[in-house]
Amino acid sequence: MPELPEVETTRRGLEPLIVERKILSVHIYKKQLRWEIPFHLIKTIKNQIIKKISRRGKYLLVDFEVGQLVMHLGMSGSISVVPSSEPLKKHHHFELKFDNSFSMRFHDPRRFGSILWQKNNEQLKLLNNLGPEPLSYEFDDYSLYNLSIGKTKNIKSFIMDSNIVVGVGNIYASESLFLAGISPKRVSGKTSRDRYKKLTQCIKKILSDAINNGGTTLNDFSNVDGEPGYFSQILSVYGRNDMPCNRCDGKIKKIIQNQRATYYCPQCQH
Structure with a gap:
């Protein structure tokens, strides 16, 4: 998608x-x-x-x-x-x-x-009711933390909620959590302010890098010239089930969360 x-x-x-x-x-x-x-x-x-x-x-x-x-x-x-x-x-x-x-x-x-x-x-x-754009100043270091208070859903589903922040889809949620070293299974309301600050920075970086690289080649996507995007060449976890983690000696694992595939490294994401 x-x-x-x-x-x-x-x-x-x-x-x-x-x-x-x-x-x-x-x-x-x-x-x-x-x-x-x-x-x-x-x-x-x-x-x-x-x-x-x-x-x-x-x-x-x-x-x-x-x-x-x-x-x-x-x-x-x-x-x-x-x-x-x-x-x-x-x-x-x-x-x-x-x-x-x-x-x-x-x-x-x-x-x-x-x-x-x-x-x-x-x-x-x-x-109506869409959250802030993730690359805007409105999405700052404290946005996610403030909105997470009292929430019980897992953190991956939380950052994919368009009422919280728009446009963080399945691929980039997995990639952002990996870069931040946060397990996608972590409860959103039990995640510290400092970890949300890092996650915010990682979301901005992952999305900016993907835009600069033309998007992700998956399934049917192509850009306006009909050429495929190529960010998928540098994905760290998404679609890499059972492959070696590029940050530690662990292996990437695939799980299903809210009927969506999630990829992460159990060894270096906590």
């Missing part, structure tokens, strides 16, 4: 290609994704100019004068910008044709992604 670095990589790739471009036409080829694509988009954003593209957690927000397109890549989604004359591929569900003979196309084999709309001065419910 594309996580925050993959979405940010997509945003950065799209920005110079679509901002200030005029929409000549909108095409909905398969309306039913996770939710139905609003049919009114065909008229609403026709002849509109894209003002900006930003990110909130794992959502891409495309700004127009009349509102925002809200896109989520789901489990297998990707977005590409290609010549409009290029033939459509299977699982291309949505297309914006621009005034420069190029198109932005949304591709999603599993159809768990979403393309929604919000008017100016309105916000979709799914964007």
Whole structure:
């Protein structure tokens, strides 16, 4: 599943290609994704100019004068910008044709992604109550500790909660906890302030490194040019079950937490 670095990589790739471009036409080829694509988009954003593209957690927000397109890549989604004359591929569900003979196309084999709309001065419910961005100043050394007080869930599930902090998905939660030397099984409410301070710094580092390296090559993810990310080449624990730990003489172990795979080193994560 594309996580925050993959979405940010997509945003950065799209920005110079679509901002200030005029929409000549909108095409909905398969309306039913996770939710139905609003049919009114065909008229609403026709002849509109894209003002900006930003990110909130794992959502891409495309700004127009009349509102925002809200896109989520789901489990297998990707977005590409290609010549409009290029033939459509299977699982291309949505297309914006621009005034420069190029198109932005949304591709999603599993159809768990979403393309929604919000008017100016309105916000979709799914964007309500989101926690701070992990690379922002708002996510500081004490954010996690203060929110953990009294919590009983394991620390990995805690940092993956989008109400606590957005965008720390399964891969990067495992990697951040490894870098911080914290067991994913540790109870979130019984973790010290100092350990949360270190974990905060590790989350910022892991996500920043992943963004700089173009995201993670797993399953279907590719960036806006169709090229795979390559952060997976330097993953320390994720997907390395029974392989040697690169920090001690232990072995990486895989467990299931909240129906998700967790990878960690029992010897050096406590």
